[in-house]
Amino acid sequence: MRRFSTALCTTALCTTALLSLLAGCAARQAEVANADAADVVVTGTRVGGTLSSPMAPVTVQSAPPPPASAPATKMAQRSLWIPGIRLPTDPGREQYDGKEISPVHVVRQEPVSTFSVDVDTGAYANTRRFLSQGQLPPKDAVRTEELINYFRYDYARPERQETPFTVTTDVMTTPWNPATRLLRIGLRGYDLPAAQRPPANLVFLVDVSGSMGEPDKLPLVKSALAGLAGELGPRDRVSIVVYAGAAGVVLPPTNDAAAIRSALDRLEAGGSTAGGAGLELAYRLARDSFVRGGVNRVILATDGDFNVGVSDTKALIAMVERERDSGITLTTLGFGAGNYNEAMMEQIADHGNGNYAYIDSALEAKKVLGDEMASTLFTIAKDVKIQVEFNPAQVSQYRLLGYENRALREEDFANDKVDAGDIGAGHQVTALYEIVPTGAKGWVGPRRYDDAPPVTAAQGQAELAFVKLRYKLPDGQTSRLVEQPVPASALVIQQAPSPDFRFAAAVAAFGQKLRGDPLLGDFSLTQVRALAGAPGDFWRQEFVRLVGVAEGLGDRPVMSDDRPRALR
Incomplete structure (x- = not known):
């Protein structure tokens, strides 16, 4: 394990460098906080919860940030390594729901x-x-x-x-x-x-909140979903819904891969995260375009940091179970680090009769949504x-x-x-x-009153x-x-x-x-x-x-x- 040198700590140069680093971290946190308070820019005209006219830009106002509260699920401590020093950054933001190792x-x-x-x-x-x-x-x-x-x-x-x-x-x-x-x-x-695959009605639900502004989040989401658009068949349809402080439809159902990629390219991040509202709108759009005998699925791409509206995991599970029983399944794609809510992502995918994948690179995006698209989508x-x-x-x-x-x-x-x-x-x-x-010899020792194996x-x-x-x-x-x-x-x-x-x-x-x-x-x-x-x-x-x-x-x-x- 690397340790900070006590001798070096006594020098003015080391002290100055450390203070500079901490100041830089504080400035970066302020930038993130400001980004979270920003508006969300998507494309379309807001009409009663839906964005129409895909070429006209519009601003979706963000909702006020919620009061801070400690999540109930288990959380991880992330940390930053610099030469000789390991400093904590944003401890406790990533959320996991680990289970005890199976017993003997x-x-x-x-x-x-x-x-x-x-x-x-x-x-x-x-x-x-x-x-x-x-x-x-x-x-x-x-x-x-x-x-x-x-x-x-x-x-x-x-x-x-x-x-x-x-x-x-x-x-x-x-x-x-x-x-x-x-x-x-x-x-x-x-x-x-391929000839036996049923038609697919897919709704891309994209988190464009401020927390998604990092290079390993929204830019990677765009790459992943654009790759999936290239795999569509002639009978498939894709819609795009976004959410931040509010939710809206960016692209109505279409089979035009170029239009899908263009809509994805225009997405920008900013604002708080009304994930529950986004899910509700995505399911509504999936119901409106429901294909009998086909695949009807919402594909959620987010870091899972829901903080506005329906954000409780149990409430989200109840929602996806209702939709699952009506024939609309849910796939969740996780992105990014720092505030990643894996506990929520994995659980709602399981209850939505879908699957959960974490996308950490463009190569993984191609694997999940390109090479393995059939196993991802077609049950x-x-x-x-x-x-x-x-x-x-x-x-x-x-x-x-x-x-x-x-x-x-x-x-x-x-x-x-x-x-x-x-x-x-x-x-x-x-x-x-x-x-x-x-x-x-096993893990559990012999018992005094064990019976012989049954006949x-x-x-x-x-x-x-x-x-x-x-x-x-x-x-x-x-x-x-x-x-x-x-x-x-x-x-x-x-x-x-x-x-x-x-x-x-x-x-x-x-x-x-x-x-x-x-x-x-x-x-x-x-x-x-x-x-x-x-x-x-x-x-x-x-x-x-x-x-x-x-x-x-x-x-x-x-x-x-x-x-x-x-x-x-």
């Missing part, structure tokens, strides 16, 4: 694990942003399943849309604990050909749930790596009224369980576990069931795991390491990097480099106040 389960007491699928990837891109800035991410910002699902794996391709999934299972010795095994369950969705199955029942004759204990905020009760699995995650065309979902074979378990010794998958087709209301046993023979490891499986295990270990998982023992980031191997894919190569960055930061506390004592 004893199979004889809890043989069944049930969870909703998760296709979000925002936690990985956000983690990459922190590491790229020379900081370890807050533990609450890391969700292991989103790191794992950021990458694609070698799963068999479904052949028919009527059966939109394949289920792949395999087992390897756990790299950080030779006494346990890793069970991988992989789903792969049907790749929807092939909804309310997808996974349930795994372990055989106590073969497995004594288990834990699921990640999915803490996706856990369901066992009875929720067959209840079609319980909402779950959706999967888009060509999407993949990967889950990793760490399991203890019966007879091996049915002994009779089914050929099975390690039984995997169930429930899903509904996009226009269906009744779920379908897929069942697949995992053979007990998989516990007998006869060959080295595939590089693909090793890489998935490395990503899981990295996520758990960043979260401070004590069950990883002394498994190091150097070992994580070695486990990942030398992949040829660009995104996997980048992962290996990020692990290397984390190694270099490993002696620094995670997002703690490690200023020199003299500066505290």
